[in-house]
Amino acid sequence: MEKAVVLLSGGLDSTVCMAVARSKGLEVYPISFNYHQRHSIELESAKKVAEFYNVKKHLIIETNMEAIGGSALTDDKIAVPDGDFAHGTEDIPITYVPARNLIFLSYAMGYAEVIGANQVFIGVNAVDYSGYPDCRPEFIASFQKTANLATKAGTADAHPISIATPLQNLSKKEIVQLGSQLGAPLQFTHSCYKGGVKACGVCDSCKLRLRGFAEAGVVDPVEYENM
Template identity: 40%
Template sequence: MGNAIVLVSGGMDSATLLWLAKREFSKVYAISFDYGQKHKVELQFAKELVKEAEVNKHFIVEVPHLKGIEGSALTDKSIEVPSEEYPEGPPITTVPMRNLNFLAIAASFADVYQIENIGIGIHSVDSPYPDCRAEFASSAEAAINASSVMVAKKKNRIKVWTPFLGMTKTEVLKIGLELGVPYEKTYSCYRGTVPPCGECATCRQREEAFRSLGLEDPIKSRR
């Protein structure tokens, strides 16, 4: 069945990916990032999720250079996270090259631990973000394989595993419900408030996904 390292933010998409990885791979690792995000509270949820998932190891990595990025509502304290749906173009919450940085770091761990799959939970609703698109994933995979020590030695390939590409958040949620993902232990608010603000784009996406299935978001029970 192989092995995988999964990017786990603490949100519902990465939690679903983690539980799917547990089904699809014999050995699963998780990696989370502290990059100066306003919603750093998500890391506490990530720790709780990974503990319940019983993965082989959970890496939490600081990405200090992203903390100084200006112009993104996720890292720049002078910019407020807006109350809105995602626009057609890149949102103000875009952190330039965030997923490229994350995949490159995850690939370093993949090289050391001989991991052949790197999971990232991007899907169609995330498409306004440039680094959440299919062309990004395939390009990142090519760069990772071109620079991997493990690949050079073993003549294999590292796959950037993106099973949710082309899916809606509701479709991802359906998969997670079938897998028994503990969504009450996930967190999706970009403002970092407890309880979640319910107004930012990620909060609205999450609420719409549960509502579309006639369900109430279980995180409300934690309030």
């Protein structure tokens, strides 16, 4: 079986991305990050998803992005705002974590080289998302070029590791539908930014998720403080 590294946060998108990789007959190696995020409870969700797929190894990397700060997800002095669908995709909300996907993809590429994986899957989305610059197709395309030049696989071996973004152009509705069709364990996912045992239901991530499930006509299996 060909191997693939999957960036797995424990949220809806990354879990559906994992399901897509498995549906392609790939042997998946999930990689998750404890970056001292406010919603570190998502790591427990990632562990459950990895266990559901009976993976050979679930790698969890610790990296301290709290020390950098600058985001409501890594600085407890900054409040997580309620979601606002009125903001445009050119607005960068305070929940943006500086360079997060840039850092995570770098780790994933290195891991892929070591285990001999041909692909790295990441569940970025540029339709129903919060406006983060590191979720856009332009970023992925640019990172791919950089990775081709920065890795042994892409230079000496002339066999670049490709970045797969199967959710890039899907709406949240379509992501929920795809996850349901593939039997993804959506009941284990955690998307809330506030980090409670129950999802808050009012942050940007919760609102996008709830709207996606509602439009898909699928019951969201997780519990919320507010609907």
